[in-house]
Amino acid sequence: MRALLEAAFETFVAKAGVGLEAFRFYGDEAVAEAVDWCVDRFRTADLDPARLHAGSCSWRLFTEVGFWLAQREGKAGYRSALARRAVGALALAWVASADESPEAIASNHVDVRRVRERIVGGVTTLRDTCCAALVGWWLVGSARLRRAWFTDDEPSDLWDTAIAAEHPRNPKARSFHVADALFRYLALFAGLVQRDGADESHRACVQTWFDRCSNEPPYEVGRAAVRAALSGLPSRQMTTLRHDGVTTLLRRCLALAELPPDDGDPLVRALARSSLRRSLLHRFKIEDAGLTERIHSLKGALE
């Protein structure tokens, strides 16, 4: 327990540069002091496992620095301490953007706060359904969207760099990961991923690309696990099925992007138009000239 706490506090304090003064741990050995406090807290406090996050009911709890600092300060005090350390902290307010991109146009018709909540909900769904690493690739591919909806920052080199990185060409794998993450986010956001009652090809697709996977490429469930979930389907048949499933899912996403402007959910349409890329076809080894052309014709498919 001590060794894990020591490793965790050292990771965030000594290496990531987070100071512990705001949490009343001072001195050269603030890490050791914090570890002692956490161990004492664990011994004396009545921690209710039922109130812990499911993933925290294990040794991992002792690596979660945020949990222990919230124990020390109380939830409100913890948030307040984080906020005090943030420079120039101000409440997020309504965004009025001059951006005329499809997503920004959509945002003019919807309460921006609600849009933000929905987008954040999509991110947590992607993380919980697949893995945290894919969220990182979604963040790469969504810079323009995020600038339009989450900030009114003036143009800056940082944003220019982030937006330029949306369409990575090299290495190719990076382009695949970004296209993949945007696609999976969209499919989940639009409610196109069904776990029950779907046809077999869709189930094969969902089992492979919309289930918990590791944070390592290719961010998908291993073949053996997918085959087991599909009643021991032969390997070749499973490959064909999931390929058909993901191709159909892509067609359905494209159909959302091609809806007339006043038809359907404007946010879903805007996301669909900015989330589908040709490199997605290469990522999933889909050879279909018609799909290539349809994606190419979408405004925003710039790669």
Added chain:
Amino acid sequence: MTTRPPPDPIALDALVLGTDDDRETWGDLLASPRAADLWHAAVERRGALDDFAAVLTAYPWLAGPSIGLRRAMRRARGSAWPGAILDLSSPLTASLGAPETSSVALTQGETRVLEVAHGNSVRIELPAGTQLRRLTEQGEEPFDAPGWTMDPGDGVVVLVAVRADGTPVATLVLTEKAVGENGG
């Protein structure tokens, strides 16, 4: 309106784990042009912590020495150490014509966990004035070899880079890589 600064590493870790999905914190992240880099770093930090925790769970004897090493390495931060280079090589990729080695840096004060497949090796290039010691359940011993080739049954191999005066500056934990199915 001024955009708030992005979340700090502790708050980001809670977002990565899903233990505290505070909407304002998410908003601060998504409002940052550096969001992707910050997130990738947070995922990497979490992965390193989980890897270390998995090693400790499998080899509990490492807990005590680990605390001592970390504290000693923190105290030694005052004097700079240039770092070591770890060259990882795989006889399989070499035979397939792929790049034979990949390199990663081992920095001062770091405890790095690396999974090494059987037959693969890690060669350690140390700066002048630094030696390796091997930590075992029975204690510490000198280690004169330039690296380690992982064989079945090796379990965990802990190598500590120390200065001439014996001060530890970095720790390398090598574990056997489990044989798993392919992802494709």
